[in-house]
Amino acid sequence: MSGLRRHSRNPVLTRADIPKITPFLDDVSSVFNPGAVRWNGWEEVGRRPTTGAGSSSVDRLLLRVQTRGRETVLMVAESRDGESFTVLPELVAIEGVDSLQPEPIHVYDPRVTVVDGRVVVVLSVDTRDGCFLLTTTWESDFRLRVVGWSPERASRNGVLFPERIAERYCRLERPNEKSLGSGVRTGDEIWFATSDDLVGWTLERPVLAGRWHYWDELIGSGPPPIKTHDGWLHVYHGVATHLGSGIYQAGVVLLDLEDPSRVLARGRNNILEPRELYEMVGQVPNVVFPSGAIVETTDEDGFALPDSPVRIYYGAADTCVGLAETTIRELLEASRLQ
Numbered sequence: 001m002s003g004l005r006r007h008s009r010n011p012v013l014t015r016a017d018i019p020k021i022t023p024f025l026d027d028v029s030s031v032f033n034p035g036a037v038r039w040n041g042w043e044e045v046g047r048r049p050t051t052g053a054g055s056s057s058v059d060r061l062l063l064r065v066q067t068r069g070r071e072t073v074l075m076v077a078e079s080r081d082g083e084s085f086t087v088l089p090e091l092v093a094i095e096g097v098d099s100l101q102p103e104p105i106h107v108y109d110p111r112v113t114v115v116d117g118r119v120v121v122v123l124s125v126d127t128r129d130g131c132f133l134l135t136t137t138w139e140s141d142f143r144l145r146v147v148g149w150s151p152e153r154a155s156r157n158g159v160l161f162p163e164r165i166a167e168r169y170c171r172l173e174r175p176n177e178k179s180l181g182s183g184v185r186t187g188d189e190i191w192f193a194t195s196d197d198l199v200g201w202t203l204e205r206p207v208l209a210g211r212w213h214y215w216d217e218l219i220g221s222g223p224p225p226i227k228t229h230d231g232w233l234h235v236y237h238g239v240a241t242h243l244g245s246g247i248y249q250a251g252v253v254l255l256d257l258e259d260p261s262r263v264l265a266r267g268r269n270n271i272l273e274p275r276e277l278y279e280m281v282g283q284v285p286n287v288v289f290p291s292g293a294i295v296e297t298t299d300e301d302g303f304a305l306p307d308s309p310v311r312i313y314y315g316a317a318d319t320c321v322g323l324a325e326t327t328i329r330e331l332l333e334a335s336r337l338q
């Protein structure tokens, strides 16, 4: 496998797809870094998809949209085929966000996981004191509701595992321990953290460190880990900083099923790098930023099957949304490439 395959309709979402529902949303600047979920629980509580009739399941993206005022809002896109999307004409409200301290400025890069029959979204939140992780549930009226706030340490790229391990909720996150010359705080280590209740989180152990001089010097989690019989497949992003301006790429690791802080395999090469114009040119050039994944086929215990198609949604140049396709088998192979 030499990498993910880009969909021929890429980019699958651009700013032209965002409806103008309030004056400040007119002609937005960008839409990128979406979370992705397939969950029929919403249909069961009467939330009807706006997109086409039919019995096939509905995939939803939670979009990061940036206005011309450089404000960040979240919106929902729905699709029955995973490639053509309808953006709903409403903003996603976050219940409880107003009482958080320090005060949120931008709430962005949602990662969506279904766990224990709830849709949970972990977001990054910029505040005047740094970037912190926010845990919310995505309710049937499509509001997010705050359940956990972690201002005790600066961190980004939080992703929740789709099940509890040894009774505890688990997430990967990337503490912001490094300062760039620009003053931006970032990081080169992904950590394993656990929680009893999604509210309080304990950092347990480091999982993955950046490989300086190679493709993944700075790193951060992409979509939530995918359970396979071989281990947790995890797509992450890596930034090569030694070429001048950073190049954001995607790569893949395999983590132990029972102890996800143990790395079983880590691919040597990236599996997606900026090559197309829409990835190389935009608000931030040379960025592919994987953030959502939909796995087509799982068995009754929730393990993804080797032949299952996997769709990876990614932000391209912080400007639009790309779709790249692969299979579980190919991701496993890529994680083992040495």
Ligand code: BMA
Pocket (backbone or CB within 6 Å): 033, 109, 186, 248, 284, 287, 289, 315, 318
């Ligand atoms: C990261 C995050 C992402 C963004 C990426 C490229 O640090 O801020 O939201 O897509 O940089 O600019």
